[in-house]
Amino acid sequence: MAAVSSPSRGAVQAAVTEGSPRARVLRRLERRELHRSRSGAAIVALVLTVVALGGLTALLVAAALDLAWGASALAIVEALAVPAVGLPVGAGVAIVGLVLVVLAIAPGRRARHAVVRDGLAVVVDHRVLASAASRAGAVAGHVAPDRARTTVDRRAVRVELAAPAGYPADAGSASDAVRGMLDRLQPRTPVRVQVAAARVPEREGAR
Amino acid sequence: MSRSSRSWNRILLAVVGLVWLAVGALVVVRAGEPGLLASVEPLVGSATAALAPVGGWLAIVAALAVLALAGLVLHASTRGRGRTHDAVAVGGIVVDDRTVEDAYRLALGQHPDVLGASVAAWRPRRGETAWRASVRVRPGARVDEVVDRAASAARTVREQVGIDAPIVVHVTAGVRSALSATRRAA
Secondary structure, eight states, X not given: OOOOSSOOOSTTOOOOOTTSHHHHHHHHHHHHHHBOOOHHHHHHHXXXXXXXXXXXXXXXXXXXXXXXXXXXXXXXXXXXXXXXXXXXXXXXXXXXXXXXXXXXXXXXXXXXEEEEETTEEEEEEXXXXXXXXXXXXXXXXXXXXXXXEEEEOSSEEEEEEEEOTTSOOOHHHHHHHHHHHHHHHOBSSXXXXXXXXXXXXXXXXXX | OOOOOHHHHHHHHHHHHHHHHHHHHHHHHHHHOGGGGGGGHHHHHHHHHHTXXXXXXXXXXHHHHHHHHHHHHHHHHHTTTTEESXXXXXXXXXXXXXXXXXXXXXXXXXXXXXXXXXXXXXXXXXXXXXXXXXXXXXXXXXXXXXXXXHHHHHHHHHHHHTOOOXXXXXXXXXXXXXXXXXXXXX
């Protein structure tokens, strides 16, 4: 854990040392904040399964009770052996299964960054980071605030400054400003900063 | 945040997904390339005969449907548990999460980039009650300043309440910030 900006604040809050039970609890909370719970996906998967099995049961009940449409209900099930019906239906079912398996295996990251603050688990949305970087970059790079666009992912912050013709953006100081902001923010994982001066399309220069 | 088991969600998704995948593959093979199933046909054939014509299948499918429904109800009802309004419950003293929220807002003070804050409490499966502070900020907020402020407010509240609760601070753009005006002298 990185150095703390403020000194220890009383008996309740001794500095949290790396590897201590408290630090482990905080890291666990942080990890849960950075990943989706998949509760919704799991419930949807079960609902789909219940609906499919329920539908099949209804067809079989109709067939067993010899209802008026019972014979055609059974015919629906038997039609699955016909390629024209079985292939698309089977493929659809398999795709649903594949999606569920991918959901289970994929990391399920949320668009958030963890930042280091002693004794706390702090997470910041990528959207907040992006708009902060845009602002810092625009101010330092001498462009209007709405001329900066930022995309943030897990590893990098990319700022694009679109300066009007004749008023070149100062990409160097914009980059320093964004980097300075990130240094003060102290993200848990290293984040690269890229600042680029983009060209403004002609039609926007009408001012 | 809740005490739902994340790994159980993953296992369930994987198992249900594999079952769907297998059933889909079976239907495709049976419709497209029935020859591939020739080797298992005798087995399947005898099983099918035993379940003939409809009654046996119905029993099995209905049982599976009931089982899946029970699983769904059980799973859905156990998600999202652990939330509590008792931010502190020690030795017969209970502090409501709204009290902690008020204290947090007070400690946070006024900052032009901060729109609001809320605090929720939950009991994880392991360990003591944890607090989660959400801080909503404006677009273009000076996030480094806001984070420092939100973190020190969290420490202040912890000290005021006198309970060393684990705290999560979440700095978010929120829904309202999308509608609020940017503070910019055009």
